[in-house]
Amino acid sequence: MYRITPAGAADGVAMVLWPSLRRVDVTSTGNHAWVLKNVGAVEIIEGVEAVFHPAEGTGFLFVSVNGWINMVMG
Numbered sequence: 216m217y218r219i220t221p222a223g224a225a226d227g228v229a230m231v232l233w234p235s236l237r238r239v240d241v242t243s244t245g246n247h248a249w250v251l252k253n254v255g256a257v258e259i260i261e262g263v264e265a266v267f268h269p270a271e272g273t274g275f276l277f278v279s280v281n282g283w284i285n286m287v288m289g
Contacts, residue, residue, distance in 0.1 A: 225282040230265070239267050241278055249286045251276040 217232040227244035241249045255270030264279040274288035 221280055221282075223280065225278075225280050228278065228282050228284065230278060237270065239276060241276065241284055243282065243284060247284075249276055249284060251286070 217234075219230040219232065221228055229242050231240040231242075233239070236252070237254045238250065238252045239254055251267050251269065253270045254267050256268040258266040258268070262280065264277065266278075267276040268274070269288070272288070275286070277283070277285040
């Protein structure tokens, strides 16, 4: 398990990575949370963003250093 807490504009955002479970949990201030299970691929643009894709199906969980979080599944 790895906990990542970006600083700066993303203050208040936390990512918990569970490699053995293929899962990522993202939380932000204001009691908001996103969970993606069965993570397949991860795209990292260092210093900019992380995009998590499910192993099956389409969609993504997007987390940027400015604190924007977006999840689309379908």
